[in-house]
Amino acid sequence: MTRTGALTRYHLELLLRSHAWLPPFLAYALLLVVGVPVGDPLLGGLGYGAGVLLPVSAWYVRGALNAEPPASRACLVAAAGPVRVQLGALLAALTVSLVLAAGQVAAVWWAGGAVAGPGAPRQPSAGAAVLAGLVASVACALLGVLAGALADRPVLGRPQYGIPTALTLAVLLLVVPVSPANTAVRELVSAARTGRIAVPWASLLAAAVLLAAVGAGTAALAGRRPE
Incomplete structure (x- = not known):
């Protein structure tokens, strides 16, 4: 766990230094400004912000996985192992996404009107x-990281397709009715109409379980492929 934590910090530093964090952040900020006007109902804005966070989180995974030059990554894999390196990148992307989730909820709360x-x-x-919005945003961040991790598999050798594939998977996870993200966002939008709030704990739990399973699987597969 200590080595994984160190690798997570290393990937976070790489992400910040490479400026790979900036395009998804600017896209997210722009979509929030356009989609959540000042004075709009708080619950609707929280639902929109949570939904948009899902593809942004997937984008951050691609940035974390590709921020390191190939030669440097090969040395890191040789020293720490491909599984730990992959998990470190996923955790770095998740950390940035969770920070964005908290910031988004605070911003929408500040700008929102009636609940x-x-x-x-x-x-x-x-x-x-705010609690329901935060739980939904965390669930969407988890599923966004899941989408970014899945996109690492079908595009081996084609890094130029990584971001489009991750964004496509993220949108699918958002619109498919059985997805925990879709359920969480729908509950917020419904609450904006009815005034009855149901905190989406079940969606959060399902998202965490799915990410744990997929993250472990993709990390194990990373250990079987040549870097």
Whole structure:
């Protein structure tokens, strides 16, 4: 665990120094500014922000995996092993995505108006809305990292297709009705209309289990391929 933590910090530094963090951040900020006008219902804005975070998180995985030059990565793999290197990159992308999730919830809370829409039969508390929005955003961040990890498999030898593949998988995870991300976002949008908030704990748990399984699987497969 100590070595994995050190590799995570190393990949975070690489991500920041390479400026690979900047394009997804700017895209996310722009989409939030366009999609969440000041004064809009808080729950609707939180649902939108959580949904957009999913492809952005997948993008960060691609940035973390590709931030290191091939020769340097080969040396790192030889020293620490491909499994730990892969997990370190995934955890680095997840860390950045979770920071974005917290920042997004805070920004939407600051800019939002009433908690629910004007037609809602009741207005829930802002605290309950923020908790539901944060849980949904974390679930979407987890699934975004999952999409980025999955995109590492079909595009071996074709790094130029990594980001489009990751974004496509992320959008699918967002729109497929059985996806935990789709469920979490739908619950927030529904709460904006009804005023009844259900914190999407089940979606968060499902996303965590899926990411743990897929992350471990892709890391194990990384150990079987030549770097």
